[in-house]
Amino acid sequence: MLQEFKTFIAKGNVMDMAVGIIIGAAFTAIVKSLVDDLINPIIGLFTGGVDFTNNFVVLGGDGTAYASLAAAREAGASVFAYGAFFMAVFNFLIIAWVVFMLVKAVNRAKEAAAKEEAAAEPAAPAGPSELDVLLEIRDSLKR
Incomplete structure (x- = not known):
């Protein structure tokens, strides 16, 4: 069973998936910074500085304002x-x-x-056409 596990882990697709997860986690941090540090302040300019993450409604309760x-x-x-949730x-x-x-850029690069x-x-060497072969057969049969 240990050998099967080693074989499974050594497969390329498992390693690719692990690398993808690690890069995805790092990428998420970059995008979170993009949203929190660049996009949200711009949205805040248009909404009067409202921070959407603090928009909430207290369900039930005693009417205390938080x-x-x-x-x-x-x-x-x-x-x-x-x-x-909106954010x-x-x-x-x-x-x-x-x-x-x-993904679109990678696909374009692969296509190119x-x-x-x-x-x-190199193009495959052009042989005789079908017509040439048939004519040759006809001529052979005439003899």
């Missing part, structure tokens, strides 16, 4: 954190768009390499 979502959660209040969806859409653009490779291959 200064932030963190304060409400710390107090144990049941909250409907629609702002945090999570927004982050996902940005990550998905960037990954889409990266395939075209160059196909152009570099």
Whole structure:
């Protein structure tokens, strides 16, 4: 069983997946910084500085007003954190768009390499056409 496990781990696709997960985690940090540090401040300019992550509604409770979502959660209040959800969806859409653009660029590069490779291959030598072969057979049968 240990040998089977070693064989499984040594397969290229498992290693590729591991590398992809590690790079994906690092990429997520970059996109999170992009959203938090660059895009959200621009959105804040248009919305009057509203921080969407702190938009929430306290469900039930005694009517206590909380200064932030963190304060409400710390107090144990049941909250409907629609702002945090909105930002999570927004982050996902940005990550998905960037990954889409990266995949599109990689596919274009692969297609260009395939075209160059196909152009570099010499054309197959042209043999006699089907008509030439049939004419040759006809002439052979006439003799």
